[in-house]
Amino acid sequence: MIHSSPPATNALIAAALAAALALPLLAPGYYVQFASKAMLMGMLALSLNLVVGYGGLVSLCHAAFFGLAGYMLGFLSPESGGASGWLSLPVAVLAVGAVAAIIGALSLRTRGIYFIMVTLAFGEMLFYFFHDTKIGGGSDGLYIYFKPEFTVAGSILFDLEKANAFYYVVLLCLVGAVLLIRALVRSPFGHALAAARDNERRALSLGFPVFRIRLAAFVISAMIAGLAGYFSAAQFGFVAPQMLGWHLSASVLVMVVLGGMSSVLGPIVGAIALIGLEEVLKSSFEHWKLIKGLVVIGLVFALPGGLQQLAAMLLPGSSDESNAKADTTKVVAVPVGKALNHV
Incomplete structure (x- = not known):
């Protein structure tokens, strides 16, 4: 079942894309470099929302x-020049997908708070693996002196x-990630994922391979996060264990909640809003983190559905929330075979 977006929403998206291109x-x-950073964080938040918002799994x-x-x-970048983008990117x-498959296969055997704790433990294991060993420079991190090169002939x-050029490549990747997630959540695979989120026992009784569906979503989500991490390291020319820490995972989770979990674009808006808020507060206040926390708390209380709720108030029907609810209530009509074909 495919839903069409309201004309007002399409116009708003087209205007945002035009502004991004200009x-x-x-x-x-x-500001171009800052926008690139914000889009990369938006891509990371978008990836997390696939498992949090649509899968009900807080990673x-x-x-x-x-x-x-x-x-x-x-690791793939030589000191004398940039790594081949055609080789290093895939x-x-x-590699991230392979690691995510292992972590997901073990973590998804748990539920609720236990899933949260297991994913936290795996994240901290990877953090200390790079922090406490000399692999990748230890706690000092690793410098990338040249950006990857994409050459033809x-x-x-x-x-x-x-x-x-870097900005437009990141924008292209972000648009591609949005289209991929949008297609996934509107496909039989996405319907089955939402059904497992809402009522796992019922989804199992209908014959849905819940474990495989969740594992596939977890791996796809991780690979999109890896895409964002690849270009983030390329942008700043540096990678350190702090990039793997739970603090960043928690910050991205805040972006997802702030933007809205029932919308594909909501987490991107949340990421841009939070990064922009930090940038403004840093330049104006010494204790900017305290103020940021108070602002986020205020927004959560004022807009429980995230910033997408504000968009829904200004543009009725613009939110994906109603569509998401329709999908989950009608998921019993999705043939099991079609869901299996998308796993």
Whole structure:
């Protein structure tokens, strides 16, 4: 069952995309780099929402996937030049997917608070693996002196050393991730994932392979997080154990909740809002973290459904929440065979 977006929503999305395309042409380099960082965090929040919002699984190890991809780029980058993007990018993402498959296969045998604790434990294991050993520079981290190179017939396809080129590549990746998640959650696979979230026993009685569906969602989510981590490490030329820590996972979870869990675009809005809030407060207040916490608490109380609730108030029917509810109530009509074909 595919839902069409209201015209007002389509117009708003088109305007946001047009503004994003025009930003490098109008804004100074600092803001272009900041926007690239915000989009990467939005991609990380988007990936987490696949398992949190649509799967009902609160993971606290997604920062580990984010940082692991950055380390893979560092390992594959020679000191004399940039790594081949055609090689290092798929290797990094596939390595993250392999690790996520192992972690997911073990973690998904638990439920509720136990799943949260197990994913937290795996994330901390990866954090201390890089922090307490000399692999990847230990606690000092690893420098990446040159950005990866994407060349065709000896010519550079796009020069990531240039802020504008890097920005457009990140924007392309973000749009691709949005389209992928959007297609997944609207497919029989997404319906089955939502059914398992709402009533696992009923989904099992209908014949849905809940474990396989959740594992597939967990791995896909981790690989998107790895994609964001790869370009984040490339942007800053540095990767450290802190990129894998639970603090980042918790921050991304706040972005998801702040933006709205029942919307594909909500977590991206939440990430941009939180990153933008931090940037404003840092330049104006000494104890900016305290103020940020108070603002986030206030927003959560005022908008329990996240910032997407504000969009729904301004543009009725713009939220995906009603569509999500319709999907889960009608999931019994989704043939089991179709769900299996999407796993």
